Amino acid sequence: MATTFVVVPTFNEVDNVTRLVTGVLAVLPTAQVVVVDDASPDGTADAVERLGDPRASVLRRPGKNGLGAAYQAGFAVALERGASICVQMDADLSHDPRYLPELVSVVERGADAAIGSRYVPGGACVDWPRLRQFLSRWGNRYAAGMLGLAVNDATSGFRAYSASALTRMDYGSVVAEGYGFQVEMTHRLVRCGARVVEIPIVFPDRTAGESKLTYRIIGEAFRLVLKLAWSDWRRGHRRRL
Ligand SMILES: Nc1nc2c(ncn2[C@@H]2O[C@H](COP(=O)(O)OP(=O)(O)OP(=O)(O)O)[C@@H](O)[C@H]2O)c(=O)[nH]1
Numbered sequence: 229m230a231t232t233f234v235v236v237p238t239f240n241e242v243d244n245v246t247r248l249v250t251g252v253l254a255v256l257p258t259a260q261v262v263v264v265d266d267a268s269p270d271g272t273a274d275a276v277e278r279l280g281d282p283r284a285s286v287l288r289r290p291g292k293n294g295l296g297a298a299y300q301a302g303f304a305v306a307l308e309r310g311a312s313i314c315v316q317m318d319a320d321l322s323h324d325p326r327y328l329p330e331l332v333s334v335v336e337r338g339a340d341a342a343i344g345s346r347y348v349p350g351g352a353c354v355d356w357p358r359l360r361q362f363l364s365r366w367g368n369r370y371a372a373g374m375l376g377l378a379v380n381d382a383t384s385g386f387r388a389y390s391a392s393a394l395t396r397m398d399y400g401s402v403v404a405e406g407y408g409f410q411v412e413m414t415h416r417l418v419r420c421g422a423r424v425v426e427i428p429i430v431f432p433d434r435t436a437g438e439s440k441l442t443y444r445i446i447g448e449a450f451r452l453v454l455k456l457a458w459s460d461w462r463r464g465h466r467r468r469l
């Protein structure tokens with residue numbers, strides 16, 4: 229049977245994290261949850277430890293250092309502890325644990341990665357302001373179009389990876405953060421010939437805590453797509469010569 233680890237990056241998620249961790253363990257009782265907390269001043273890490281559940285642990289990092297680095301640290305711990313499947317999800321309850329069994333089972337049945345997608349039939353974003361919907365929808369079209377990714381939701385942070393795909397992708401060398409991190413990971417999956425399956429998810433806006441999304445993160449993702457498209461083009465060009 230697969231050994232599943234669920235990696236959850238957190239910064240100031242005390243109002244969500246307990247519900248999230250118990251929700252995950254209710255649907256995946258044999259999984260391990262690794263919360264990667266960047267010294268949240270609101271006591272998020274303590275809230276997880278207070279649960280006293282041996283299946284939930286906290287990786288405490290000394291300060292806020294970005295989402296990409298938090299995922300990388302969480303994946304490293306999961307792989308070191310013997311994960312065969314690594315899930316990543318947000319703590320703010322926009323990623324509903326009810327989708328976990330399907331994401332995991334798709335990878336168990338042979339996919340390299342399963343992505344919880346808002347932009348396939350049956351998927352949706354609810355309660356988001358129009359501007360967020362617009363940015364997310366067109367950001368995904370831009371990334372997929374520029375990079376030739378046959379993935380409808382390359383910015384989704386709700387995913388399951390097989391351990392072998394993570395290793396093959398050399399996830400530790402990904403440099404982007406935030407949405408850029410998800411796009412760069414998707415680009416690597418596609419470039420290394422991975423089998424990626426999208427599962428429809430309904431994604432509600434967070435109801436507690438604050439979003440960490442900034443214009444800097446959006447700008448970084450925009451530039452990253454250009455950079456990856458340019459390096460793809462150069463690689464293709466070199467092959468043709
Ligand atoms: N460890 C760590 N976690 C982070 C950091 N930034 C964000 N997070 C967590 O990453 C997850 C996603 O962050 P959100 O603020 O929900 O960002 P988002 O989902 O892209 O944006 P919203 O849809 O507006 O909520 C949440 O669980 C955050 O607590 C960080 O620098 N370090």
Ligand SMILES: [Mg+2]
Nearest residue numbers: 318320322434
């Ligand atoms: Mg969120």
